Amino acid sequence: MKRHTPDRLFLNLCRLAAFLCVSILLAVLILLIIAGGSVITWSFLTQTWQHQAIESGGIAQAIVGSAIVGIGVVLLSFPLGLGTAIYLTEYSRENIPKRLIELAIRNLAGVPSVVIGLFGLAFFVHGLKFGSSLLAAIATLSIMTLPWIIAASVEALQSVPRKFRDSSFALGATRWQTIHRIVLPAGLQGCLTGAIISMARAMGETAPIIMVGATFYLTGFPHSLSDRFLALPYHTFILATQHAHPQAQSYAAGSALVLMMLTFLLSSVAIGIRYRIRTRKVW
Amino acid sequence: MRRFQSRLIDGSMSVVFAFVAVLTVILLLGIFLFLVFNAVRALQTIPLQDILLSANWNPVSYTKPVWGILALALGTLIIVLLSLLVAFPLGLLTAIYLSEIASVRSREILKPLIEMIAGVPSVVLGLLGLLFLAPILANIFQLSNGLNALTASMLVAIVTMPSIASLCEDSLSELPRGLRDASFALGAGRASTIIHVLLPAAKSGIAGAAMLGLGRAIGETMIVLMVAGNSLSVPRSLFDAVRPMTATIAIEIKEAVTGSMHWSALFVIGLILFLLTLGLNIIVDILVRRRIHT
Numbered sequence: 001m002k003r004h005t006p007d008r009l010f011l012n013l014c015r016l017a018a019f020l021c022v023s024i025l026l027a028v029l030i031l032l033i034i035a036g037g038s039v040i041t042w043s044f045l046t047q048t049w050q051h052q053a054i055e056s057g058g059i060a061q062a063i064v065g066s067a068i069v070g071i072g073v074v075l076l077s078f079p080l081g082l083g084t085a086i087y088l089t090e091y092s093r094e095n096i097p098k099r100l101i102e103l104a105i106r107n108l109a110g111v112p113s114v115v116i117g118l119f120g121l122a123f124f125v126h127g128l129k130f131g132s133s134l135l136a137a138i139a140t141l142s143i144m145t146l147p148w149i150i151a152a153s154v155e156a157l158q159s160v161p162r163k164f165r166d167s168s169f170a171l172g173a174t175r176w177q178t179i180h181r182i183v184l185p186a187g188l189q190g191c192l193t194g195a196i197i198s199m200a201r202a203m204g205e206t207a208p209i210i211m212v213g214a215t216f217y218l219t220g221f222p223h224s225l226s227d228r229f230l231a232l233p234y235h236t237f238i239l240a241t242q243h244a245h246p247q248a249q250s251y252a253a254g255s256a257l258v259l260m261m262l263t264f265l266l267s268s269v270a271i272g273i274r275y276r277i278r279t280r281k282v283w
Numbered sequence: 284m285r286r287f288q289s290r291l292i293d294g295s296m297s298v299v300f301a302f303v304a305v306l307t308v309i310l311l312l313g314i315f316l317f318l319v320f321n322a323v324r325a326l327q328t329i330p331l332q333d334i335l336l337s338a339n340w341n342p343v344s345y346t347k348p349v350w351g352i353l354a355l356a357l358g359t360l361i362i363v364l365l366s367l368l369v370a371f372p373l374g375l376l377t378a379i380y381l382s383e384i385a386s387v388r389s390r391e392i393l394k395p396l397i398e399m400i401a402g403v404p405s406v407v408l409g410l411l412g413l414l415f416l417a418p419i420l421a422n423i424f425q426l427s428n429g430l431n432a433l434t435a436s437m438l439v440a441i442v443t444m445p446s447i448a449s450l451c452e453d454s455l456s457e458l459p460r461g462l463r464d465a466s467f468a469l470g471a472g473r474a475s476t477i478i479h480v481l482l483p484a485a486k487s488g489i490a491g492a493a494m495l496g497l498g499r500a501i502g503e504t505m506i507v508l509m510v511a512g513n514s515l516s517v518p519r520s521l522f523d524a525v526r527p528m529t530a531t532i533a534i535e536i537k538e539a540v541t542g543s544m545h546w547s548a549l550f551v552i553g554l555i556l557f558l559l560t561l562g563l564n565i566i567v568d569i570l571v572r573r574r575i576h577t
Binding site: 240 | 289290292293296297299300301303304305306307308310311313314317318320321372373376377379380381383384385393395396397398399400402403404405406407408409410411413414415441444445448472473474475477478495498501502503504505508509529532533536537541549550553556557560561563564565567568
């Protein structure tokens, strides 16, 4: 009996920690709704932004800008990430080039976003002369998402059983035929969850886009990838810190709430796909 | 003929994939080289001790610009250590709960939820800090405003906690089942099995998780930009306003003239951040063979 009290104490401490973590998520949502729920109306979502009269405008440009960035990042980094994952799982042997590539991926994942922003500014904006633009932002954010997509894709492809490949080779298929007829169809859903989660994270990133292309002073929508743009996290940031209007912070919370909803929606889709893979697929 | 054709496609595809994969190495090297390339002007003109050992940062002064990053680095250090002090125990205990205590069902629910915390954009946390946490802490500690190192650390802890929890959980659940069985067979309870058997066995992974958390905290930008108080003076307490290195880059890079000394000095800060996180990542790599954590 004496031994069991500290035992239970420790186990409850762990329970409490896990509960606390989850309640953080709930708290974030509830506080955002308290702070910004009241400004969300249909016209807030669909009207264009007015700098002077912020009550009369909406965040349409920010939503469109974020959507373009999210989609652009996936279009650019998903093929590259999937290709790298295919190389790592299907082609390479356990040798030094493979170890080197894996080391580079892990370290790339650890580079702070503001440093990637510096690189984007020096290389994409000035070096390649993209200018401050959607294109520069998409390219910069793609460097951040690349390691995440590779990680998810490697995991998905590795979970395709070895015997699938062996059977295909035994029938005389080449490696590429095996990959695109057998391995990819079996593992693609898992790779896609990685792409969706990366898209959500990219849309929430703020520091890099401050540096390479977002702007607050936009009258219309961007017409091409070389235009500057407004995005939800940037809109939130500027309104929260640099706008004199007394209600600015409520509006900041409003667009933060929209951003969170988008992020949650995308994450839920990814989690749903993953859950389906695990319950339906019996290999 | 058909066979020849499929061989040809097969061969060229393997080259394509190898090329794509090497791109990650090129990117990492490219980031490093571009940072060095842009930092070189400042590194050549300003003596290194004037950058690293001076606490005065005023790159736009008309009379005598100074480039000491010590105050900025101290701001980073305080926030990183303080946030780890919160996030590490919380992450570790959560990992223990997930791996050793929770039922399969609650684990299935909790793991995605914790992953979603990692997906909360840091600008959102910064905003909530401005609106709620800062006023509350200012009230509790009788401060004029709550924009200081302590407030920022609490929020940075939320950002680092999920990756710490996830790496700790991986290293706990990789431990062989036999360890637990042997400990139970000797009459140890669940808590003492965890504390005296499993945690020591997983210690390198857990240390790696702490290092990973450090790296995340060093790189966090938006939170410290919004709630750390944005002060260039040397912090003397946890309640002082600070401006960490990441925030300095984000604030000043838009004002710096491309290629100027100011611009170059900001790239020096970027280079330092890059090397710090690279070093931490390599330590994690040595401590634990891992998958890539996002």
